[in-house]
Amino acid sequence: MDKPAPADHEIHHLIARRWSPRAFDPAGGVGATEMMRLFEAARWAPSAFNAQPWAYVYGLAGTPAFAILLACLVPFNQSWAQRAGALVVACNRTLDDKGAPLTHGEHDLGLSVATLLLQAEAMGLAAHAMSGFDRAQAAGALAVPAGWQPMTAIAVGLPGDPALLDERQREREVGPRQARRPVTEFAFEGAWPAAD
Amino acid sequence: MDKPAPADHEIHHLIARRWSPRAFDPAGGVGATEMMRLFEAARWAPSAFNAQPWAYVYGLAGTPAFAILLACLVPFNQSWAQRAGALVVACNRTLDDKGAPLTHGEHDLGLSVATLLLQAEAMGLAAHAMSGFDRAQAAGALAVPAGWQPMTAIAVGLPGDPALLDERQREREVGPRQARRPVTEFAFEGAWPAAD
Numbered sequence: 001m002d003k004p005a006p007a008d009h010e011i012h013h014l015i016a017r018r019w020s021p022r023a024f025d026p027a028g029g030v031g032a033t034e035m036m037r038l039f040e041a042a043r044w045a046p047s048a049f050n051a052q053p054w055a056y057v058y059g060l061a062g063t064p065a066f067a068i069l070l071a072c073l074v075p076f077n078q079s080w081a082q083r084a085g086a087l088v089v090a091c092n093r094t095l096d097d098k099g100a101p102l103t104h105g106e107h108d109l110g111l112s113v114a115t116l117l118l119q120a121e122a123m124g125l126a127a128h129a130m131s132g133f134d135r136a137q138a139a140g141a142l143a144v145p146a147g148w149q150p151m152t153a154i155a156v157g158l159p160g161d162p163a164l165l166d167e168r169q170r171e172r173e174v175g176p177r178q179a180r181r182p183v184t185e186f187a188f189e190g191a192w193p194a195a196d
Numbered sequence: 197m198d199k200p201a202p203a204d205h206e207i208h209h210l211i212a213r214r215w216s217p218r219a220f221d222p223a224g225g226v227g228a229t230e231m232m233r234l235f236e237a238a239r240w241a242p243s244a245f246n247a248q249p250w251a252y253v254y255g256l257a258g259t260p261a262f263a264i265l266l267a268c269l270v271p272f273n274q275s276w277a278q279r280a281g282a283l284v285v286a287c288n289r290t291l292d293d294k295g296a297p298l299t300h301g302e303h304d305l306g307l308s309v310a311t312l313l314l315q316a317e318a319m320g321l322a323a324h325a326m327s328g329f330d331r332a333q334a335a336g337a338l339a340v341p342a343g344w345q346p347m348t349a350i351a352v353g354l355p356g357d358p359a360l361l362d363e364r365q366r367e368r369e370v371g372p373r374q375a376r377r378p379v380t381e382f383a384f385e386g387a388w389p390a391a392d
Contacts, residue, residue, distance in 0.1 A: 004374040007239075010233055011240065011318075018242075020242050025375050041207045043378075046215075046325050055385075058385070089319045106302040107309075110303040111306045142386075143388040182239075187252040188254070
């Protein structure tokens with residue numbers, strides 16, 4: 001369903017229209033072609049020193065991989081993400097080739113994930129990023145190597161009927177967008193304002 | 197200048213066209229209206245538990261704030277970013293209200309920064325995110341409070357003439373896009389492939 005951001009300043013429609021739904025069409029509609037386009041978008045995000053410290057593990061609905069990914073989610077997220085067309089776990093690199101910590105790995109994965117989410121919006125897909133999953137379980141189940149860590153799970157698929165959701169989720173689905181702090185509270189000219 | 201990503205799979209033009217130029221038009225062209233639109237886009241990024249762990253400090257060209265921000269950049273970045281219409285330092289929250297570490301602060305700032313960069317592309321602005329700045333200097337100069345940290349600097353402005361750049365920068369500006377790993381090297385179905 002459409003619920004564009006109630007923006008105070010004009011922004012691009014892809015950015016305004018993207019949100020994080022929980023209602024997916026269990027008929028699927030996401031295949032290898034769609035996944036490649038999502039990851040291609042993720043590929044062209046910027047990163048510090050072009051390190052590209054991102055990797056994605058995914059499973060399409062109906063495959064064993066999907067079941068393994070679904071089992072990593074917290075129960076609340078499993079309850080709705082089970083109807084997604086695909087599940088993804090996004091991982092960031094934590095150590096460089098010499099074993100030194102990468103300072104921008106998590107941040108730059110975020111750059112890549114946001115690009116993927118906006119590509120999904122451009123394709124008419126619903127996409128929902130989650131922190132609610134068991135990172136240690138995912139690291140083991142997905143064979144994430146040393147020097148990398150699971151950071152974000154993503155459900156993606158065709159938008160579905162909110163009637164499929166339980167009551168609490170349905171209320172959030174059809175209700176207004178989650179509020180955001182206004183720009184004046186997080187963007188400052190010159191310096192951070194002094195605390196009250 | 198235009199140098200769209202040589203994508204292997206079809207992606208939205210905003211994502212394909214975004215890159216990180218160093219040539220800015222020293223005539224400026226970025227004012228409060230443009231900055232508010234950029235931050236509005238950043239505002240509507242997703243974040244874990246809607247924590248919105250992002251803040252931005254900015255300065256417009258020709259103001260004391262710009263000079264303070266410019267001085268935080270490493271000399272290589274100062275050499276070209278001095279012609280930007282505005283400089284920004286993006287900060288992520290590191291501790292929650294109870295003083296506990298935020299696990300997704302850096303990642304979620306990355307979601308917000310990528311959204312800002314794509315909004316800049318939509319507005320025909322050049323934007324270049326940098327890790328090359330002195331984070332401690334920025335924290336002091338911008339009065340970043342405890343529980344937050346400077347993470348990413350961003351130069352934004354009107355696209356400029358590559359002839360303004362020094363020879364090395366000009367060659368990179370007019371040369372091909374920096375390469376990215378192909379999707380098959382960072383997106384895996386089911387599990388990470390075993391190391392060779």
